[in-house]
Amino acid sequence: LLAEQTEALFTYSSALQGRKVVITAGPTREAIDPVRFLSNHSSGKMGFALAAAAQSAGANVTLIAGPVNLDTPPQVERINVISAQDMYEAAERAADHCDIFISAAAVADFRPVQAAEQKIKKKNGQDDAAIALIKNPDIVAAIAARTELRPFTVGFAAETEQLQAHAQNKLQRKNLDMIIANDVSLPDSGFNSDHNAVLVIDSDGCERLAPALKTNLARQLIDLIASKAL
Amino acid sequence: LLAEQTEALFTYSSALQGRKVVITAGPTREAIDPVRFLSNHSSGKMGFALAAAAQSAGANVTLIAGPVNLDTPPQVERINVISAQDMYEAAERAADHCDIFISAAAVADFRPVQAAEQKIKKKNGQDDAAIALIKNPDIVAAIAARTELRPFTVGFAAETEQLQAHAQNKLQRKNLDMIIANDVSLPDSGFNSDHNAVLVIDSDGCERLAPALKTNLARQLIDLIASKAL
Numbered sequence: 001l002l003a004e005q006t007e008a009l010f011t012y013s014s015a016l017q018g019r020k021v022v023i024t025a026g027p028t029r030e031a032i033d034p035v036r037f038l039s040n041h042s043s044g045k046m047g048f049a050l051a052a053a054a055q056s057a058g059a060n061v062t063l064i065a066g067p068v069n070l071d072t073p074p075q076v077e078r079i080n081v082i083s084a085q086d087m088y089e090a091a092e093r094a095a096d097h098c099d100i101f102i103s104a105a106a107v108a109d110f111r112p113v114q115a116a117e118q119k120i121k122k123k124n125g126q127d128d129a130a131i132a133l134i135k136n137p138d139i140v141a142a143i144a145a146r147t148e149l150r151p152f153t154v155g156f157a158a159e160t161e162q163l164q165a166h167a168q169n170k171l172q173r174k175n176l177d178m179i180i181a182n183d184v185s186l187p188d189s190g191f192n193s194d195h196n197a198v199l200v201i202d203s204d205g206c207e208r209l210a211p212a213l214k215t216n217l218a219r220q221l222i223d224l225i226a227s228k229a230l
Numbered sequence: 231l232l233a234e235q236t237e238a239l240f241t242y243s244s245a246l247q248g249r250k251v252v253i254t255a256g257p258t259r260e261a262i263d264p265v266r267f268l269s270n271h272s273s274g275k276m277g278f279a280l281a282a283a284a285q286s287a288g289a290n291v292t293l294i295a296g297p298v299n300l301d302t303p304p305q306v307e308r309i310n311v312i313s314a315q316d317m318y319e320a321a322e323r324a325a326d327h328c329d330i331f332i333s334a335a336a337v338a339d340f341r342p343v344q345a346a347e348q349k350i351k352k353k354n355g356q357d358d359a360a361i362a363l364i365k366n367p368d369i370v371a372a373i374a375a376r377t378e379l380r381p382f383t384v385g386f387a388a389e390t391e392q393l394q395a396h397a398q399n400k401l402q403r404k405n406l407d408m409i410i411a412n413d414v415s416l417p418d419s420g421f422n423s424d425h426n427a428v429l430v431i432d433s434d435g436c437e438r439l440a441p442a443l444k445t446n447l448a449r450q451l452i453d454l455i456a457s458k459a460l
Contacts, residue, residue, distance in 0.1 A: 128362065128364050129340050160265070160349045224232060230379070
């Protein structure tokens with residue numbers, strides 16, 4: 001019995017022993033000019049919790065973080081980025097020799113075609129304007145599309161409606177190994193909350209994880225990812 | 231001598247005794263959909279420092295704050311807002327019976343014509359997009375344009391070039407009593423810095439205040455505003 005308990009403890013704490021895990025977290029900011037930007041409400045909490053949980057499970061963790069106000073988890077290597085393009089370049093480099101890639105960041109799909117070098121001035125009597133946008137690189141899809149040096153690739157789907165359908169579609173379209181879906185329109189879930197409730201979808205099916213603190217949920221997710229990836 | 235020193239101390243600490251001051255601070259966020267928004271790099275530090283300095287000088291202070299990570303200065307009434315429209319409505323109400331209105335917020339000039347109720351989904355193969363914008367209310371200009379219940383109205387000009395010319399133009403165009411201009415492209419000045427260096431412009435001329443901690447600069451500015459406003 002003692003041996004079993006010891007083994008269980010050991011298994012839990014070292015599910016990712018010696019593995020390299022890369023996690024993206026937080027929003028990206030897309031510059032309109034030196035003062036203004038496009039962004040989103042991602043707090044980075046889920047990605048940072050996953051980084052802490054993966055490190056606790058023995059992994060060597062690189063956390064690529066957009067602009068957030070969060071402390072780096074102990075013994076995690078953090079790379080700070082601002083834009084989706086910066087995050088893409090950092091992710092491509094970091095992913096080359098990792099076992100698991102988890103895209104928890106809320107990456108802007110589009111960015112302004114050109115960021116103005118000086119603050120854009122409103123013209124007298126100007127009542128409307130428009131921002132022309134072009135597509136950003138799709139980071140998680142680029143990693144998942146690799147034919148060489150392809151890690152086990154996990155995406156997130158933050159949705160406000162049709163959660164399972166949108167997530168299932170994203171899993172297949174982007175060739176992901178797993179997708180973690182959450183409804184960010186719920187009051188006590190999603191971007192700015194310390195709690196979350198998610199669906200985990202992979203080729204085996206769909207599993208609902210009960211609402212929990214993001215730190216607890218992160219441990220469950222890391223165990224689940226380790227069991228599927230390795 | 232002692233009487234003079236006492237008077238100087240008294241004058242400093244009560245320049246705004248019994249006066250009502252309304253200050254806006256921080257950025258605004260303009261919703262694109264439930265997840266995405268337009269915003270800017272304002273940290274709110276200058277506006278919060280002005281609120282603390284005005285309160286220390288004896289004023290009854292209302293601070294209308296956009297989304298920032300700052301503690302409310304002691305004995306200051308804080309009203310939290312998100313969008314320019316919300317800030318406009320709060321400012322119009324608060325300004326009705328104030329002596330001095332200071333617009334330190336970086337209010338978005340434009341907002342998306344319509345905020346989508348659900349997260350906007352990227353279409354397959356969609357390579358570009360556009361956000362149509364309409365003008366937000368000009369809060370400080372609306373206050374300065376009042377013919378009744380018009381407070382002494384102070385604006386800010388955050389510029390990346392032609393600082394004095396742009397600020398002078400804004401002072402006149404918006405009928406302000408004073409404008410405080412800073413170059414937000416300088417590395418140790420402006421939005422995310424604890425320091426700032428400003429030009430103060432009014433009908434009497436232009437004065438340059440030396441670079442200083444925002445908290446110190448705020449005390450100088452409050453003294454200057456009190457001397458001109460009262």
